Structure formats: structure tokens, C-alpha cells
Amino acid sequence: MKVSCEPIEQCQVALNIEAEAIELDKYMKLAYNHLVGRVAVPGFRKGKTPRSILEQHIGRGAFLQEAMEHMIPDLCSEALKDQKIEAIDQPSIEVIQSEPVKFKVVVPIKPSVKLGAYKDIRIELVKKEITDDDVEKTLEQFRSQKATLIPVDRPVQFGDVITMDIEAKEGDKTVISRKGAQYEVVKDSYLPLPEFSEKIVGLAKGGEIEFTLTYPEDYKIKQVAGKEYQLKVNVGEVKEKKLPELNDEFAKEAGQDTVAALKEQIKKSMQETVDARGRQEFEQKSLDSAVDMSDVQYPPIMKQREIERILREDVKNFPDGVKGFERYLKSINKTSDDYPKEIDEIAHKRLRRAIVLGKIAEEEGVKVEEQEIDAEIERMVSGSERQEDLKKFFNLPQSRDSISETLLTQKALKVLTDITSGNAAESK
Known part of the structure; x- marks a missing residue:
């Protein structure tokens, strides 16, 4: 030939x-x-x-x-x-x-990648401390979730829970049509539409109102920017929230012996959450900074495969799989043909991050040893009643390769964040 x-x-x-x-x-x-x-x-x-x-x-x-x-x-x-x-x-x-x-x-x-000067990147890991006010706000939300709803004979106020018949149109298209919908009237809420709750306040049981909500082209919520909706609402029952008393009995229902212990548990849990979020944001900023200064090229088929992977991940979020996913798309006026176009940029960013991180791992000599994979498998099956079956599955070549890739990504990201935080320089 x-x-x-x-x-x-x-x-x-x-x-x-x-x-x-x-x-x-x-x-x-x-x-x-x-x-x-x-x-x-x-x-x-x-x-x-x-x-x-x-x-x-x-x-x-x-x-x-x-x-x-x-x-x-x-x-x-x-x-x-x-x-x-x-x-x-x-x-x-x-x-x-x-x-x-x-x-x-x-x-x-x-793919080909030419890394920028990633070793010169410096980013501060911002640590937020949970305050007593943060704990009190969370505690009030918790009490609100446990509140008793009591029917009242007065106009609607913020904080009330009402039943209502609602119809909303965008031009000739009906976007909301519900009978007997339950709605919590929260100030500055974006649901079902921004500024909706303010229109409801002051209405009495049986009250009816028709109004228009118009949003400018530069409105902060893109889904409604430049749109106009005509709404008709009929208020059914009006209920007031009666919060449970904050005492040790309430704390016991929440799994703690005293209110003080409950507050301490809430503070600890909130701190762990905010620390994890802060660390995740720090890692993302570090990686994005490295990506932004790098020249990355990859074949088109890689993005197509990544789009397919994202679609599979999204479909898994629905109990009935593809059918549930298609119903969701229909509810937001999208089709299965539209969705890949929408996640095109997401796939592009994910690919660039993975490629750059892989190159950094290569440059920094990051490797995953077999014993590390073994240890990770032990951690993954720990506590399961089917440990032996799971071990057999995770020890399949394809599974071990997948675990190795995950560990390599974690180790490479750790190396990068040590560099961007200045810890790598200090340890030398």
C-alpha cells in the first residue's frame, strides 16, 4: 500500500x-x-x-x-x-x-499541553470561621422545619404558608398551572418567580389578584431576564408557623442532650462543611489558574466522549433513567438534542483541567503504587457486608485502573495546591 x-x-x-x-x-x-x-x-x-x-x-x-x-x-x-x-x-x-x-x-x-509557570502561582486559602450568629440562624431554620402550621383569619404575612391556585403565562404560553399548591411566603424569594411573594402579602383567604412581573434584559437571573409574565393567584387557606420552644426537649429530638450540646454540634458540622467548601474552592482556583496559563490542544472526539460521560452521569440522577431525564428536559422546554450543546463548555473545561493536571503529575513525578490502590480498595469496602464480592470487582484490571486514575488526580492536585499555597517552597 x-x-x-x-x-x-x-x-x-x-x-x-x-x-x-x-x-x-x-x-x-x-x-x-x-x-x-x-x-x-x-x-x-x-x-x-x-x-x-x-x-x-x-x-x-x-x-x-x-x-x-x-x-x-x-x-x-x-x-x-x-x-x-x-x-x-x-x-x-x-x-x-x-x-x-x-x-x-x-x-x-x-492531547498536547504546554504548561505555564504554574510554580509561580500563589493563592490564599481563605478560612471562614462559623460564628454564634451563623449557628443561631441555622437553629432557627431547623425550628422552622419542625414548626406547626396553624390556620389564621388574617391577611398573608411573610413567613406564612398558604394554599393557592396559580396560573402564570409568558405571552400565550402557560408556564405554571396548579390548583391547591402549598407555598411558603418568604421575603425576596425567587420562587416561583422573583418578586412574586411581595405581591401575595396582604391578601386574605379567598382573595384573588392578577398582576404582571417584568424583568429587564440585564436581570441577574438569566432564566427570566428580558421576559414578562402575567399571573393570576387565588389564595386558599392561610397558616401561621408556630415554632417549637428551644429547650432541652427539642435538643433531645435532634439527638443531643441539651441546647448547648445541640449548638456545639451544629457549629462543628457547619465548620466542617464550610472548611470543605473553602478547600474545594481553593483547589479549583489553583487548577483554573494553571489551566488559564497553559496551551492545551486535544482531538474533537475527546470532547464528544466527555459529553457522553456527563450525560450518563446526569441520567443516573433519575430513578427511571433516560425517561425521567427526558421528562426533566421537557419541563424546562429543552430536548435531548439541545442538552449536549449546553454542556459543551462544561465538557471543554473538564477536559482542559484533566489534561493540565495530568501533565503536572508527569512533571512532578507523581505516581500511584500498587499498595496505594490496595489500601484504597480496603477503604472502599470497609463496613460493607459484601466485602469479598466488592474486592473481586474492584480488583478487576479496569476497576484498578479507574481507582489509580482517581488517586493520581488527588495526589497531583495536592502537589499543585502545596505549590500555590506556598507550602511546597517552605518544605524545601
Whole structure:
């Protein structure tokens, strides 16, 4: 075969391949062997039709097509091996002509990345301390969740819970239509629409109101920016929240002996949450800073695979899988064709982060040892009643590779954040 090879944009290599006559003849013979037993020709038993008769019967084009289905993948693999090209996914193949057989192969290869001066990045890990006021606010929310609803004969106030019939239209399209909906009237709430709750305050049981909510083009909530809604609301029952008394009995219901112990537990839990969030934001800023100063290229198929991965992750969030996901898309006026376009940028960012972090791991000599994978498997199965079954699964080569990738990412991110926080320099 004749092969010409040239690199093209986005980490791809183009191969132009022309099959030699001797190669085509070999695969035409192979095609004959495949077809002769499948095609019935009048006057001949299956498997006994001469090649020239069989080719005349089905047409040279069909014969050639059968030959190329086997020849092209074989020649493609041979060309990749000869040219020492390592494909990271299936190549795309385009047949240029059939006689002589010429075809073009576009091969996705490893992404390329030129790191910036990531060792010069410095970012402060901001630590927020939970205050007594934070604890009191959380405690009030907890009490609110445990509140008793008492019907009242007065106009609606903030903090009340009402039942209502609501209809909202955007032009001729109905976007909300519910009977007997329960709604908590919270000041500055964005639900069901911004500024809605303020319109409800002051209405009495049985009261009805029609109003319009208009949002400017530059409104902070993009979903409603530049839109206008016509609403009609009829208030049913009005209920007031009666909060439970904050005492040791309340604390016991929450799993603590005293109010003081409950507050301490809330403060500890909130601090752990805010510390984890702060650390996550710090890691994200560190990685994004490294990504922003790097030149990253990757083949298009990688983004397509990442979009597919994100879709699979999203579908898993619905108990009934794809059907539930499609219902959700329909509820937000989207289709399964729209969604991949919306997550295109998310996939792009995830890829760039992963590629840069992988390169940093390589530069810094970060590795994962087999014993680290073993230890992680032990941690993952700890406490399970099916430890042996899980161990067998996690010790499969594919599972171990996945665990290794996760550990490598964690270790590389730790190295990067040590650098960006200045800890790496201090330890030298």
C-alpha cells in the first residue's frame, strides 16, 4: 500500500492510503469466500458458484464493497503500526474512490499541553470561621422545619404558608398551572418567580389578584431576564408557623442532650462543611489558574466522549433513567438534542483541567503504587457486608485502573495546591 501522513489541527493525524492491486486481489478472494456460501445463484449449489459468475450475479460494486469492509480496517491498522502512530480512539475513515481503492483516515492522538509557570502561582486559602450568629440562624431554620402550621383569619404575612391556585403565562404560553399548591411566603424569594411573594402579602383567604412581573434584559437571573409574565393567584387557606420552644426537649429530638450540646454540634458540622467548601474552592482556583496559563490542544472526539460521560452521569440522577431525564428536559422546554450543546463548555473545561493536571503529575513525578490502590480498595469496602464480592470487582484490571486514575488526580492536585499555597517552597 501507499501511505502519506500529515499532522492536522486539534491533535489529529491524516493518513491517505492507496491499496496496491495485489492487496485488493487478496481481499477480493476473501470476499468471494465470504459471499459464495451466502448467495444463491440459479444453476449452482451454494458454495460452488465460480468467482466470475458470482461477481457477475451480484455486481462488481457489491463484491468490492465486501472486500473493502475487511481490507480497509486491516490496512488502517498496518499503516498506524508502520507510521508509529498511537490512536487514542477509533479513527474516522472516508473512502475517496474504489478503483484503485483510496481512503483517508483521520486519527485522534494524545492531547498536547504546554504548561505555564504554574510554580509561580500563589493563592490564599481563605478560612471562614462559623460564628454564634451563623449557628443561631441555622437553629432557627431547623425550628422552622419542625414548626406547626396553624390556620389564621388574617391577611398573608411573610413567613406564612398558604394554599393557592396559580396560573402564570409568558405571552400565550402557560408556564405554571396548579390548583391547591402549598407555598411558603418568604421575603425576596425567587420562587416561583422573583418578586412574586411581595405581591401575595396582604391578601386574605379567598382573595384573588392578577398582576404582571417584568424583568429587564440585564436581570441577574438569566432564566427570566428580558421576559414578562402575567399571573393570576387565588389564595386558599392561610397558616401561621408556630415554632417549637428551644429547650432541652427539642435538643433531645435532634439527638443531643441539651441546647448547648445541640449548638456545639451544629457549629462543628457547619465548620466542617464550610472548611470543605473553602478547600474545594481553593483547589479549583489553583487548577483554573494553571489551566488559564497553559496551551492545551486535544482531538474533537475527546470532547464528544466527555459529553457522553456527563450525560450518563446526569441520567443516573433519575430513578427511571433516560425517561425521567427526558421528562426533566421537557419541563424546562429543552430536548435531548439541545442538552449536549449546553454542556459543551462544561465538557471543554473538564477536559482542559484533566489534561493540565495530568501533565503536572508527569512533571512532578507523581505516581500511584500498587499498595496505594490496595489500601484504597480496603477503604472502599470497609463496613460493607459484601466485602469479598466488592474486592473481586474492584480488583478487576479496569476497576484498578479507574481507582489509580482517581488517586493520581488527588495526589497531583495536592502537589499543585502545596505549590500555590506556598507550602511546597517552605518544605524545601
